Amino acid sequence: MRAHGIAAQIDGVAPARRLKIKKRVPILDAISASPGDKPEASSPQAILMFRPVSADTSAETVPQSEQFLDLVIDSAGKVRSATPVGQPSGDATLLYATREWRFIPCVRNDRPVACRARFSVSPRQ
Secondary structure, eight states, X not given: OBOOHHHHHHHSOXXXXXXXXXXXXXXXXXXXXXXXXXXXXXXXXXXXXXXXXXXXXXXXXXXXXXXXXXXXXXXXXXXXXXXXXXXXXXXXXXXXXXXXXXXXXXXXXXXXXXXXXXXXXXXXX
């Protein structure tokens, strides 16, 4: 117990402050579902996904293969993090655009939950 403020001086010792413990939300994994197993949650469905148009859209700068992104989607359907798969650094404009993407979130026991999902993005629009 500690003494804080004038009330502590009058009444004695004030109780110690409680530390706020942050609760971590469990994130379901929609990537590594086995084919025979029943999935623990439904997969997210895209509502709003757009790829930004870059100023230099010549054939040399546009990648020829599709890109894979690991997305963490919260229970509100917003993308909380995006990381490119198999590449050390992805397209910066694409990663920035994921902030505006919206999804119907994963559903488990009739409740929306946060999940991790992998999406492929086509290089051409």
